[in-house]
Amino acid sequence: MLLQYAQEHLQASRLAPGACEILYKWYVRANSQIYQNKEALTLLQQALHFYRNTRNYLGEANTLKEIGERLESSNDWESALQHYHMAAQLYRASNAHLGEAQALTAIGDIWQMRDNRRKAIRYYRSARKLHSKFNNNQTQEPYDIRFRKNFRQIIDSLDLELQARDYLQLRWLEQVLQMEAQVQSMKRQRRRLAIVRAVSATSLAILSLLSVGLDIKSKFHSRLFTLTILTISILFSMTTVLNEYFGFQNRILRYSGVIELLKMQGLQFFQLTGLYHNYKTHAEALEIFSEQVERIIEQYSEIDIDRFSNEFHA
Template sequence: MPSQDSNRTSSKQSLEKLIETLELSDLQKQFLRSRWLEQVSWMGGRARDARNWYYRLRLTAIIGGIIVPILVGLNTSDNKNFASYVRWGTVGLGAVVAISSAVEEFFHYGDRWRHYRHTTESLKTQGWQFSQLGGLYSGYKSHQEAFSNFATQIEDILQRDVDVYVTEVVYKKEKQKEESEQELMKEIIPQSPTDNKASEKNISQ
């Protein structure tokens, strides 16, 4: 069975051959390779990596979350050694579940996967429409005429990719960081006497 790396290499080579068949200048073909093909390949790889991490972490959390209650419910009172193994196993597995959930929540692998996948498919769609002079490019007689519009579409997609990544993925991480810091400050800084009196007054009322 072919590996994912060999499939990616084969797909990239096929797209490179497609570029060579288009009636474009060398500079335009270079743009296709550097700004379209390389981005399709890079973002496709990032999408696969994010998807794999998302599946690993989520499955670990789900399966571990199912097993932990089962271990807790086992009757181990007759065997102290077995009870000790079960107890430590439960603690260890619970820690793994918590870590897996925290890591996925922090890095947002699910969001990253969907983000990169959407951008990759958008780039591919533009590439295939351009190569066939269909869709947005159906009104052009040649690839030379359609190239300027194609280049503009690609740059718009890449710019939106950056904007969406900054506003969604990075913003979520910063928001979580701020919320964590606020919770930490609440635990570190004791409630002021004024706040205590206000709380007591509210309770008495």
Template sequence: MAKKKTYEQYLREELGSLVEQLKLPNLYKQSLKQRWIDQVVWADKKADQCRRMHYRLRLTTIISGVLLPALVGLNMPLPNENKGFPHWFRYVPFFLSQVIAVTAALDEFHRYGDRWRDYRKMAEDLKAEGWQYVQLSGPYDNLGDHIDGYANFASRVESIIKNDVQNYIATLQPQAKENEQIKQIIKTADTVATDKTLFDRPEPVGPPQQQQQQLWGTPAPAFPAAGAAGILQVRQNTEFKLSPSPQHSSLSDNYKIWVGGGNSFGLMSYAQADNNHLQVAIDRGLGPENRNVWFVSAPDVAIVGNIGSSAANLMATPAAPAPMMAAMARTPSPMMSAPPPAPTAPLAPPAPAASNGAIQLPVPFFSQRDNMEQAEGTCNTSSCAMVAKFLGANISGDDDYFQYVIKYGDTTDHSAQTQALAELRIQSTWNTNLDFDDLDKSLASRLPAVISILHHGPPSAPSGGHMIVAIGRNADGDYIINDLFGNLLDGYVSKNGDGLTYSRQELSRRWTADGPKTGWGRLFYGNNPPGTSAQNAPAQTAPA
């Protein structure tokens, strides 16, 4: 029995027979087979592969996402006939949460859905162009034979291929929004996976309506145990929702619940969300499906315990939320009913600001040139190491700090830097909308800042990418910089970049090159500058 041909073989033979019937020189026919037919078959094959992978991953994510809430909300006695069944059944939600995280991350990372559509469009465009050429229609309808239109056809085919390559390269550029979506998916799955009380909840004492009213309708009589990220206090009557949408009425009753002011929950993790909301994972399930992850309006709640800050203050920082690893690395402090007020004057602050606005913080200097590993690409690591050492981190230098970074990712990954700093008890946020006002506010709070500049070329046409540390400013409004690669002003001929002065004009063209509020940098609000205590730290205001 003859082996059945694949669609790829069938398509290649059919198109090849069409080319052979054209009145063209053999060289032209060979070129059409090697370029046009080959690209048509290749694009068609890649489109089919990406479609299958997209469907498989997306369906796995959807089905697992439907099953997970049902298993999490399941609250029934497990049979004891099979002693192993209760033991392994409690791990099913953990397994499903990891499946959701992995499949969603793989689909977003490989972009199978987008690539499927791009490849399919390319294949169909090439087929349509070839059909018009064979039939001498469309852009070829005024030609006498195929030889006259061959050059135009070849040019149009190459244009289609070139556009596809450009679209592919564009998709490789960093996309912060999609990266945040992946982080949120993984964080939600981790929250479910680490909840040890999913199948150990006590039986309700009273009727379900009474228990529900006591749980989230009226204030609880006492604080719960602090979670990994502290305690979530409800300041006033608010709604816990499954969406950060400000339109409460647009959500059905199954997607929101009312929570009375005065309630408190153990907080497992939190993250900033759209519309001035927080996404929180609490230690108790609420609602008919016992959900642990909700969205809540930030001004209506306060986060106290191991961070000692209100949610309203946290939302003032426009950066990405600290990862779950940062919250879980901290040890909860004694519970308090409200965030402690910040005194007006610090206790023995270091390097007080002069009346003319001049300030210089005693930040240590580390050169990246002598780094033991990846010396040419560790400006981000050496910059963060300087600030971490200044804020009291237990590290000997940037080589020591590098060992923390590589546990979470590449040294150029800002998320890896955030997690490495969090492990050292240093709070920080990465921002992409800073300006000189934000830099001045940070320095006025006696906190240095790590900023990203374009360090190649003249100020009129800068390029490249480099991290430096702003440690102060002088009376003229210029900034004092620790440049870990040397001196920018002499083209890095000088290797000593300790305490250099870069003018505001120079930085405006290299840091905020795209206009106001376009500077990239890392701020360190939430840490106590050297010489101050938690009770006497200067008031710190994050950028609005």
């Protein structure tokens, strides 16, 4: 069904071929992470057929690698190896050193799991050389820059007035990127608190064991030892309280849900599927799309309002 929609859009010239390929790539990536292996493999096979028809060799290589990852997780190592090898060949033909290195590393991992260390080391060495070549010759663009660049190409290819395209970029695209930046920031803060809490807990356990058989005669060292335990205990308590106060886990889950809703609405709008399947042009579907975007952003705002309200009444 998805392939049929993509082909219809290409034939109707609603999207430029390059933009349609970018859109299809992001759709597959989003959905293959949600579906179970069987459904994901079906979707990835559709993507593989699409990329072969459009002669997008990098897209074909990426899809082959993702299929290999799914097969590997199902312990179908022989089929996974075949897909990884095909992906590596396409990457090599496209001079995509990083992709080839990732495929070779995956091949090495499978041989490692099959207790063939000689073959594993051979592929690991080849991958390491490619990684070095990639790092010396070019730098990988951050995710947000690639996301913005790809979807701006899609938006610019739509048959819409300038004001409508500005809305898509400033209200939908920038909102998604801003929320993803907030989620990444919260993840970093939560990770720092978790590290400090883990180190504090471990230190307290070690000091408690030492205090059992340790005979400290000096008052200075005894006070220093006690003060150290007290400081670490306070640090451990503070990290626990801060984590509970900011509620990073719940906020990350809620914000991520809002982001996925915005992305899904955008993908359906660009392809005129889902809520927009009855519309023939993007201009006709823009009004209902903007209503959906504003409704989702309103839900996002309510999350922060509820949080601050609970903190005020606490």
